[in-house]
Structure formats: structure tokens, C-alpha cells
Amino acid sequence: MKFITTPGPFQRQKRTTLQIMLELSAALVLVWIAGIVYNFVAIGAAYGIKAILMVVVSLVVTLLADVLVAAIRHKESHGPMMKHIIDQVIHNYSYVTAIIFALSLPIGTPYYVIIIGALFATLVVKYAFGGFGSNVFNPAVMARIFVGVSFSGSMLSYLGTDISAVPTLDLISGATITSQFASTGTKWLTDSLTGLSGNVTMLDLFLGTYAGALGETFTFLILALAIVLSIRKVINWRTPAFYLGTVALTSVVIALFTGLNVLDYTLISLGMGGLAFGAVFMLTDPVTSPTSPFGKALIGVIAGFITVLIRVQGNLPEGVMYSIAIVNIVAPLIDKLTTGLTNTNTLKKWGVVACTAVVALAVNGGISAINVRNANSSEPSSSESSSESSSEIVVVPFKTLQGTASSAACEDYCSVQTMTVSVDLDETYDILDISIAEAPTTGGNYATTWTEGFDALVDYYQGIGIVGERDACGHHRLRVGLRVQVERDVARHIAQ
Numbered sequence: 001m002k003f004i005t006t007p008g009p010f011q012r013q014k015r016t017t018l019q020i021m022l023e024l025s026a027a028l029v030l031v032w033i034a035g036i037v038y039n040f041v042a043i044g045a046a047y048g049i050k051a052i053l054m055v056v057v058s059l060v061v062t063l064l065a066d067v068l069v070a071a072i073r074h075k076e077s078h079g080p081m082m083k084h085i086i087d088q089v090i091h092n093y094s095y096v097t098a099i100i101f102a103l104s105l106p107i108g109t110p111y112y113v114i115i116i117g118a119l120f121a122t123l124v125v126k127y128a129f130g131g132f133g134s135n136v137f138n139p140a141v142m143a144r145i146f147v148g149v150s151f152s153g154s155m156l157s158y159l160g161t162d163i164s165a166v167p168t169l170d171l172i173s174g175a176t177i178t179s180q181f182a183s184t185g186t187k188w189l190t191d192s193l194t195g196l197s198g199n200v201t202m203l204d205l206f207l208g209t210y211a212g213a214l215g216e217t218f219t220f221l222i223l224a225l226a227i228v229l230s231i232r233k234v235i236n237w238r239t240p241a242f243y244l245g246t247v248a249l250t251s252v253v254i255a256l257f258t259g260l261n262v263l264d265y266t267l268i269s270l271g272m273g274g275l276a277f278g279a280v281f282m283l284t285d286p287v288t289s290p291t292s293p294f295g296k297a298l299i300g301v302i303a304g305f306i307t308v309l310i311r312v313q314g315n316l317p318e319g320v321m322y323s324i325a326i327v328n329i330v331a332p333l334i335d336k337l338t339t340g341l342t343n344t345n346t347l348k349k350w351g352v353v354a355c356t357a358v359v360a361l362a363v364n365g366g367i368s369a370i371n372v373r374n375a376n377s378s379e380p381s382s383s384e385s386s387s388e389s390s391s392e393i394v395v396v397p398f399k400t401l402q403g404t405a406s407s408a409a410c411e412d413y414c415s416v417q418t419m420t421v422s423v424d425l426d427e428t429y430d431i432l433d434i435s436i437a438e439a440p441t442t443g444g445n446y447a448t449t450w451t452e453g454f455d456a457l458v459d460y461y462q463g464i465g466i467v468g469e470r471d472a473c474g475h476h477r478l479r480v481g482l483r484v485q486v487e488r489d490v491a492r493h494i495a496q
Contacts, residue, residue: 021093023234027225028099028281031215038208038217039107046159050107051214057111058102061118062094069127092132094122100140100281103215104274104321105147106176108156117147137328138285141278145321157211176212178273182317186375189312189368191260191268202264205271216274226280238296239289240279242353244270246304246360253365254312258372275307278320288328294349295334299327301353305360312368397424397433 032055040048070088071081078084101121102114121143129135147155157176177196182188193200204210208218230237251269255262270276283289283303290296303323310319338349400422424433 017093018091020234021096023232024229024281025096025099027229027234028096028103028215030225031103031218031221031277032099034208034218034221035103035214042209047107050159053111054105054107054109054114054214055099055102057114058098058118059095061115062098062122063089065119065122065127066092066094069123069131092126094126094132094139097121097126097139097143101143103281104140104144104213104277106155106157106213107211108158109147110151110154113147113151113154116151117143120146133287135287136332137325138282138288141282141321141324141328145325148321177210178212179317181268181272182311186371187312188269189254189258189260189372191255191265193268202267202271205268213274213277216277219271219276222276222280226276229280235280235284236289236293236296238293239284239300242297242300243279243283243304243307244275244300246301246357247275247308249357250304250308250361250364253361254308254368257365257369269308269311273318274320275318278324282321282324283327288331290331290334290338292335292338294353295331295338297350298334298353298356299331301356301360302330303327305356305364308360308364309367312364312371400424 032051036048036051039051066089067085070085073088074081074084098118098121101117105114105117121139125137125139125142126132126135177193177200180196181190181193193202193205200210205217206219208221210217226235226237226240229235230240247269248266251266252262254260255265279300283300289299303326306323306326307319310316310322316322420436422435424435
């Protein structure tokens with residue numbers, strides 16, 4: 001007699017994976033609809049149409065990628081090719097990846113970036129590892145990181161050059177309120193929304209009525225969908241609960257360590273950026289997360305720890321995507337260490353979760369306290385700042401670069417003149433301020449004309465920023481490009 005054995009578990013749900021994925025897709029569509037309505041009503045028809053087409057383009061590209069791979073891999077044993085292709089398209093669930101990826105992008109993302117990202121998610125992150133169920137990383141997360149690194153200068157929060165059409169955008173740099181908040185005062189250590197363009201309120205953070213990624217801003221809606229999906233067992237409640245709980249508890253500790261308003265700071269930490277969207281629709285991916293209840297809770301704690309760490313200490317505006325990618329790496333290790341019955345060593349397992357949470361609280365709280373202390377020690381004395389408003393938010397440049405500009409000689413009546421230009425940048429390398437660090441010494445009308453011309457040039461650069469200068473080659477090329485651009489454009493402007 002031949003015995004056939006298979007690995008556990010043996011108790012299975014009545015619903016199929018297809019049914020679960022369709023319910024998840026329905027929830028994502030509701031978030032998509034919210035994004036469409038907001039862009040249509042609050043900004044304009046062009047933005048609403050772009051919100052529709054972003055997801056449509058992503059869906060079409062992933063569909064074509066599925067068809068291509070299915071056709072290449074088809075064998076006679078699979079039956080008719082068309083039937084095989086349809087089966088592969090339906091059961092690889094790339095449409096879920098397509099929607100999640102598109103919703104994680106800002107509205108001004110060019111279509112070619114969406115196409116490249118969708119292809120990267122489907123062909124590289126998923127099919128290169130064997131297809132659905134075999135991928136190591138969440139395809140949507142890795143695609144978002146890939147396009148963010150490669151095309152950050154093109155991923156704008158507005159369409160074309162019309163920044164003024166979006167009331168919740170910084171009219172100088174086009175930055176979202178997340179990047180603005182991350183660059184004001186001490187990084188991610190402010191308990192007030194004062195100073196952000198568009199007069200964003202706490203309610204706006206949770207309703208989603210501000211500019212951000214297409215689907216990440218609707219915190220109330222996403223949390224409501226999380227409750228429904230958890231009840232329906234589409235997602236495991238432990239992962240988003242422990243993730244958001246870790247961020248919340250860490251925010252409380254940071255606020256206590258740094259003297260911030262505990263409630264306001266915690267609400268800002270939970271409501272701003274892609275925290276809720278990542279917690280519900282990305283971190284809960286069943287393929288790239290552990291299978292045990294303990295593992296699902298542990299990755300939530302680890303991801304929360306890393307997210308807050310990147311926020312308060314890293315160079316990125318926020319760390320949701322990177323934290324999810326990191327826990328995708330450790331998920332197989334967690335599964336390997338917790339194989340067997342889930343009700344054994346329970347105290348030890350949850351002790352690990354508790355210890356990880358304590359480390360997260362201590363490290364992030366300590367780093368935040370040190371950052372605030374260093375910032376306070378570098379501030380001017382009270383006598384020097386008595387004329388300034390106590391509620392004013394001081395914007396500290398992330399980088400200050402300098403470039404020189406030389407004018408053309410004016411034949412016999414003036415010589416070549418050179419000035420030094422100082423450019424302040426924020427963490428997304430958008431221009432905060434441009435000033436003359438060292439003006440030409442020549443007096444008379446020539447120096448006056450130089451200064452007037454430079455003022456016009458400052459207005460021009462502050463209107464468009466320098467986002468187009470940043471590419472995959474990194475910051476060094478950006479600095480060189482900025483220097484050359486300032487030199488040439490100032491010289492050209494003065495010569496005219």
C-alpha cells in the first residue's frame with residue numbers, strides 16, 4: 001500500500017485564493033475611487049482623468065506581461081494555449097499588484113514611469129522567481145522603490161508646471177506635505193502642522209484631502225477597510241495592528257522624551273504619508289509574510305521599528321516602503337525558526353515580540369531625544385531670537401551648495417565679473433532658497449543690473465525647482481549638474 005503524505009495545515013477555508021484576492025481588489029478599487037473623486041472635485045478634471053488612467057495603464061501593462069510569460073512558458077501538457085493563458089492571468093493575481101503599485105504613486109508620475117514600474121514588478125520581482133507564491137519580495141513595494149530611486153525627479157505631485165492648481169502643494173518646490181513636514185525643524189520631531197502649505201489640518205490627514213500618493217492619504221477609509229478585511233479573513237489582523245501599534249507607542253515615547261504633545265504627535269505619525277496604506281495592503285501580502293500568527297505579529301513590530309527609525313534619522317521623507325522590503329527578507333527566517341505547532345513555546349515567542357518592541361521604543365526614543373538636544377544646542381540664545389515668533393518653524397537646509405557665475409565682457413567699458421551663488425536644498429533636493437553669497441565688487445549701474453537680473457533668476461528657479469537634475473546616478477551628479485546649470489544660466493541672464 002502506498003501512503004501519500006502532504007505538509008500541514010490540513011484545515012482549509014472554504015473560500016479559494018481567487019475569492020480572497022477579488023475581495024482585496026474590491027477594497028483597493030474603493031480607495032482608487034476615493035482618489036479619483038478627490039482629484040476631480042478638489043483639484044480639477046485633468047487630475048481626475050489622470051487618477052483613472054494611472055491605474056488603467058498599470059493594469060494593462062501587467063496584463064500584457066502575464067500574457068507574454070504564459071505564452072512563452074506554454075507546453076503541450078498545459079492544454080490549449082488560450083486556456084492556459086487565461087488561467088495564468090487569473091491565478092497570478094498581477095492585477096492586485098498593478099492597483100497597489102499605481103495607488104502608491106503621486107499624481108504627476110509620467111506614464112512611462114508607470115509602465116516601467118509595472119513591468120519591473122511583474123517580470124522581475126514576480127516571474128523571475130517563479131511567479132505567484134514564489135516571489136521573495138512584494139512586487140508592488142519593490143517596483144515603488146525602484147521607480148522612486150530611478151525616476152524621483154519625474155514623480156511630481158502636480159501635472160505639468162501648474163503647481164498653483166494644487167492648493168496643498170508647496171508653491172516653490174512642489175513638495176507634498178510629507179516631504180515638507182520631514183524637512184521642517186528637527187526631522188519628524190514636530191507636533192504641529194503649522195507652516196505646511198494649504199493649511200492642512202489634522203482632519204485632512206485622516207480624510208485624505210491633501211496632496212500625496214494617489215491612494216495613500218485616505219487613512220480613515222483604509223482603516224475601515226482593514227477592519228472589514230480582517231473580519232472577512234482576507235488579511236491577518238495581527239500584522240497591521242502590531243505595525244501601527246508599534247509606530248503609535250514609539251511616537252508616544254518620542255513625544256515624552258522630547259517634550260512634544262503626545263496626542264498630536266502620535267496622530268501625525270499615524271495619519272501622515274503611506275503608513276496606513278502600507279500596513280493594510282502591502283505588509284499583509286500572504287506570499288512575502290510569515291505564515292504563523294507569531295511571525296505575522298513580529299514583522300509588524302520590526303517594520304514599525306524601521307519605519308520610525310528612517311523617519312527620524314534617515315535621509316528619506318518616510319520609510320514605509322523600505323521597512324516592508326526589509327521584513328520581506330527576514331520573513332523566511334522567521335518561518336524557519338517557528339516551524340511546527342503554533343501553540344508550542346508560546347511564552348518564548350511572544351517574549352521575542354515584546355523584547356523587539358522594547359528595543360524599538362528605546363532606540364527611536366533615544367535617537368529622537370539626542371536629535372532634539374543637538375538641535376537646541378545649536379539654536380541662538382533667547383536674546384538673539386526674542387524678535388522671532390515662538391510658533392515659527394525654522395526650515396533647516398539639508399544641503400547648501402555653491403556655484404559661480406561669470407558674465408561676458410562688455411567690450412571696452414567693463415570686464416568679466418564673477419559672483420558666488422549659494423543654493424539651499426531640502427531632503428528631496430528641491431530648492432529652498434537661492435542667494436548671492438558673494439556679489440561682484442564693481443560699482444555703478446552694472447552691479448545694480450546684476451542684482452536685479454539675479455532676483456529674476458531666483459524667481460525662475462524657485463518656481464521650477466531642480467528635480468529634473470536628479471537621476472539614477474545619484475547625488476554627486478546632481479551637485480555637478482546644479483553647479484553647471486547655475487553658472488550657465490546666471491551668465492546667460494546677465495549677458496542679456
